[in-house]
Amino acid sequence: MSDILRQTAEVIYQAELDALKAEDSGQKPDNWHLSPRSVVKYLLGGKNASGVTITPKYIGNQRLIETAVATLATDRALLLLGVPGTAKSWVSEHLSAAISGTSTQVIQCTAGTDENQIRYGWNYAQLLAKGPTREALVPTPLFRAMESGTICRLEELTRMGSDVQDTLITVLSEKMLPIPELNDSVFARRGFNIIATANNRDKGVNELSSALKRRFNVVVLPLPDDMAQEVDIINRRVGEMGNSLSLPVPANISDEIEKLVTIFRELRSGNTLDGKIALKVPSGNLSTAEAIAVMVGGLSQAAWFSEGKLEPADIGSNLVGAIIKDPVQDRLVLEEYLETVLKKRPGYSAWYQSINELL
Ligand SMILES: Nc1ncnc2c1ncn2[C@@H]1O[C@H](COP(=O)(O)OP(=O)(O)O)[C@@H](O)[C@H]1O
Ligand SMILES: [Mg+2]
The missing domain is CATH 1.20.920 (Histone Acetyltransferase; Chain A)
Structure with missing residues (x-):
């Protein structure tokens, strides 16, 4: 048994992901590891053609998961909304693992999250020694997701201040992130997208601005039916x-x-x-x-x-x-x-x- 306390979804379910990939004849959006159908199968479970059992990760409405996956294949980002404990983070992790092969690009949003944790920060020793250079720049998970064309997860989006949330508007509408210090920009590669989660029971949340809301497709995860x-x-x-x-x-x-x-x-x-x-x-x-x-x-x-x-x-x-x-x-x-x-x-x-x- 491995020494790691909690492995990521892509490690635990590597065999299932490999089996799905090996038989995936469906068309894939650019830079996706699996076709949308296979992503849904990975989440909801089933049998692969060669008989490999895919365990269900999410138990619930198939349509919801299809909508979530279809959203990620468009230029709109996905917001998973619901009361605490309805598997928002869980679904977000598994979607990222299936689509991008990695679920570790995560930003946990809190009242103390500032723009540097969303856009990029600086390594001050390098900055003082060499001035603003690409080497002195510290990329965030969002930055890396844009560069590599993968998914970035934002946990509890509405807990960070509205002004910081609005940093995402340029990223989501222009698909680029300006770096004025270097007179440069990062352009998102195909395959980049954002999955945010937010819960509607939190006290002291910061409402999404309507400009930002428009860039998200909201999927509400319900408590189990019966x-x-x-x-x-x-x-x-x-x-x-x-x-x-x-x-x-x-x-x-x-x-x-x-x-x-x-x-x-x-x-x-x-x-x-x-x-x-x-x-x-x-x-x-x-x-x-x-x-x-x-x-x-x-x-x-x-x-x-x-x-x-x-x-x-x-x-x-x-x-x-x-x-x-x-x-x-x-x-x-x-x-x-x-x-x-x-x-x-x-x-x-x-x-x-x-x-x-x-x-
Ligand atoms: N419909 C569901 N299908 C599968 N697991 C679920 C479901 N609802 C809740 N869970 C389980 O609840 C746990 C907590 O979910 P989590 O993603 O942390 O909740 P949230 O982020 O919505 O607060 C996870 O271990 C998940 O497996
Ligand atoms: Mg959560």
Whole structure:
């Protein structure tokens, strides 16, 4: 096993990408590693003609992924929008890996991101010694993506200031980046594009200017449609993450995942699944990603402290942590849910007990 804590998508799924490439007879946009159809197949999974199984990375609507891929083949950039934990970063990483063969050109946008982190910076020792030269210039991931005709990922685009966001307008409309200090410009090679992500639940975000908005095609990633789909996503991801952390995955995990998803979906929607009891909704957003994190925490606890069998007691504290984000309000919400719903529900007594002990 490799010593690297988290490999990139293009490394983990190299065999799948190679298999798709070997049989890809479709036409490709310039500088793309795969045809758009193969990119979609890589994301959604399926069988290759020679029988290689392509595992699904994204579970959800095929049309959404087709729209995302088709957008990247045009001169418009792609903005993946959605509440936290709807696989925006995940899809962005896999799209970049499949299209450009690399997913590592990433800029994490924050309130402290400035223009130098978007355009280019300077190596000050070189700058002082030789003045502004190409050698003194420090390219950003965006700069390198333009030069190499690949995809640059911008994570949480709306967290950086609007003035800095607007730096992207020239890049997206003219497909070039002026370097006035050198009286030069970088011209984007074919294949260059941007995938940005943004979430619509953030406080203190900076709205995209309408000039910038026009340059993006927005694809909204939704929370999973139904219970079965959500259980499937969590099952797969927990299995994969358990393997990569060398944690044994107990046989009863699917049952426990189903119960966890039931609790999450009920609290998220403010109704029991049968629609009979109205519930208060906690302040956090209880995403699929959070359910995955709760289960992986439970797996670890079970593996190290409970001889490998997964009990609700192993999951309880992670679950309470995920639900109670506001120590006063959310605690009341959870207490009420426990007493009115879980206490009486068959099959949930161990869940009721372990959560109750923690409150
Ligand atoms: N529809 C889905 N299909 C596959 N995985 C999903 C889906 N929804 C959520 N996930 C999982 O949730 C996790 C977190 O997603 P992430 O991309 O970090 O969320 P976001 O960037 O939207 O906040 C990932 O491990 C991803 O596998
Ligand atoms: Mg993200």
